[in-house]
Amino acid sequence: MIDIKSMLPEEILEFTVKELKAPKFRANQIMDWLSKGVTKFEDMKNLPKNIVETLNSICYISVANIEKKLVSRYDGTVKYLFSFEDKECVEAVVMKYNHGYSMCISTQVGCKMGCTFCATGMGGFTRQLKPSEMLSQIEAAQRDLGIRISNIVLMGMGEPLDNYDNVVKFIRLVSNEKFLNIGTRHITLSTCGLVPKIYDFADEGFGVTLSLSLHAPYDELRSKTMPVNRKYPVDEAIKACKYYADKTGRRITYEYAMIKGVNDTPYCARTLGELIKGTLCHVNLIPVNPVDGTGYKPSEDKGIINFQKILSEYKVNSTVRRTLGADINASCGQLRGKNKK
Ligand code: SAH
Ligand code: SF4
Numbered sequence: 577m578i579d580i581k582s583m584l585p586e587e588i589l590e591f592t593v594k595e596l597k598a599p600k601f602r603a604n605q606i607m608d609w610l611s612k613g614v615t616k617f618e619d620m621k622n623l624p625k626n627i628v629e630t631l632n633s634i635c636y637i638s639v640a641n642i643e644k645k646l647v648s649r650y651d652g653t654v655k656y657l658f659s660f661e662d663k664e665c666v667e668a669v670v671m672k673y674n675h676g677y678s679m680c681i682s683t684q685v686g687c688k689m690g691c692t693f694c695a696t697g698m699g700g701f702t703r704q705l706k707p708s709e710m711l712s713q714i715e716a717a718q719r720d721l722g723i724r725i726s727n728i729v730l731m732g733m734g735e736p737l738d739n740y741d742n743v744v745k746f747i748r749l750v751s752n753e754k755f756l757n758i759g760t761r762h763i764t765l766s767t768c769g770l771v772p773k774i775y776d777f778a779d780e781g782f783g784v785t786l787s788l789s790l791h792a793p794y795d796e797l798r799s800k801t802m803p804v805n806r807k808y809p810v811d812e813a814i815k816a817c818k819y820y821a822d823k824t825g826r827r828i829t830y831e832y833a834m835i836k837g838v839n840d841t842p843y844c845a846r847t848l849g850e851l852i853k854g855t856l857c858h859v860n861l862i863p864v865n866p867v868d869g870t871g872y873k874p875s876e877d878k879g880i881i882n883f884q885k886i887l888s889e890y891k892v893n894s895t896v897r898r899t900l901g902a903d904i905n906a907s908c909g910q911l912r913g914k915n916k917k
Contacts, residue, residue: 578635581610581708582745585754596630606631611755613715615639636661638708640716654721658713664702666733668713676726681713683743684734689768690803693791693833695867696733704739707746714756728758731766731787737773747782760784766831768804769813778816778823786820787829787860788813792839793848801838814851821856828857832894833864834875834883845883849890859887859894 583591585607592603602623609620617623617631640658643665647654654670666682685702687694714725728750730736736743747763750756766787767774774786790813792798798805805813817828830852834840848859861884863874875883880896887894 579638579706579708580606580631580635581638581711582706582742582749584745584748585752595634596627598627602627607754610637613719638706638712640709640712642716642720645720654717656713656717656720658716660709660712666705666709666713668717668732670717670721670723670725673727677721677723678727678729679714679717679725680729680731681710682732682734683710683730683736683739683746687734688738689735691768691789691791692801693835693864693867693870693872698867698869704742705734707742707749710743710746711749711756714750725756726758727762727764729764729766729787731764735768735770736765737767737770737777740773740776744777744780747784764829768802769808769816770804771808771812771816774813774816774820778820781824783824783826785826785829786817786824787831788817789831789833790848791831791833791835793844793851797839797844801835810851814855817857818855826856828855830857830859831862832859833862834880835864836873836875836879838872840875840879840883842882842886845886846890849887849892853890853892857892859892860897861894862897 578591580588585603588607589600589603592598592606593600596602605622606620614620615637617628617635617637620628638660640660642656643659644657645654652672656668656670657665658668659665664685666685668682669680671678671680683705685705686700687696688701689697691697714728718725730743743765747760750758751760751763760782764785764787765777766789768789777786789802790798791801793810795805795809798810820826821828832839832848852859861880863880864872866873884894884896
């Protein structure tokens with residue numbers, strides 16, 4: 577069956593003429609309905625019966641079903657567990673900011689990368705998400721909450737650059753004016769550092785913000801918590817990020833989850849400062865979200881503030897991230913893990 581929601585406008589046009597044997601204006605009608613979020617071809621009211629029948633026999637419309645929904649008492653952050661046709665589940669989070677709503681979506685069911693602090697990583701990999709399944713998460717949340725999402729972060733379950741073609745297609749679709757029309761400058765992609773793909777992604781020419789999950793400033797330590805580092809070490813990842821910043825003019829965000837007694841020492845702060853000083857970047861310091869079975873604890877406030885102070889001596893800007901939705905396990909992978917049990 578053809579996944580019609582993963583098709584770009586020009587592909588739908590070609591499909592309408594060649595496969596449906598229908599006039600071109602039908603393509604626009606189909607796209608209008610898809611952009612309105614219809615989930616059945618029968619609901620495309622201005623299409624003749626025979627076209628609806630053909631569509632039903634060769635295509636499907638991907639949907640994300642809400643399996644669970646948690647709303648934070650503290651800040652209104654909403655966390656969803658969505659299921660797809662094959663019953664596989666992913667998580668996504670909607671956060672409200674002054675300037676609108678931001679949504680963190682998943683790009684894979686599970687993840688192959690095995691980071692030791694991450695609930696998703698601990699659960700292993702199941703399958704890739706299709707572009708339509710990434711879009712469906714946004715549409716389902718918009719419909720459920722009656723809002724428009726203005727920013728997207730690819731920071732849910734999965735490693736986006738390990739699902740490269742589907743993620744690139746998703747970015748083309750979601751930014752298309754015929755569909756959700758969310759500009760690429762309002763999209764952030766977070767990666768654990770798949771170096772060759774960072775270069776490819778820079779060369780796509782999107783204005784997407786790149787976020788590197790660094791979490792440790794030198795190889796020995798980073799390889800312990802992030803196995804990907806054994807293949808693509810710290811200096812190669814940083815070099816790729818510099819290329820990305822040069823090519824796109826966009827500031828790189830470095831994510832740094834603060835783990836008590838592991839990566840929060842003054843030595844780590846100085847090493848990090850040396851590593852990225854003078855580059856176009858920003859560091860997010862995030863107290864690690866404790867995941868069952870990891871034994872990791874978040875750093876204490878005092879240590880975080882001191883770490884930040886040392887970074888500022890290298891003129892490296894950083895923000896201590898408020899943890900949104902702490903009461904609903906808003907860091908991804910935890911809800912799905914609980915549901916499986
Ligand atoms: N695979 C991508 C994107 C998904 S993970 C990546 O690793 O960047 C999204 C972010 O959550 C990453 O920065 C990841 O390192 C971070 N993360 C995972 N588990 C966490 C935890 N327990 N506490 C804090 N951050 C965590
Ligand atoms: Fe995968 Fe990112 Fe979790 Fe690492 S932190 S296991 S790359 S989802």
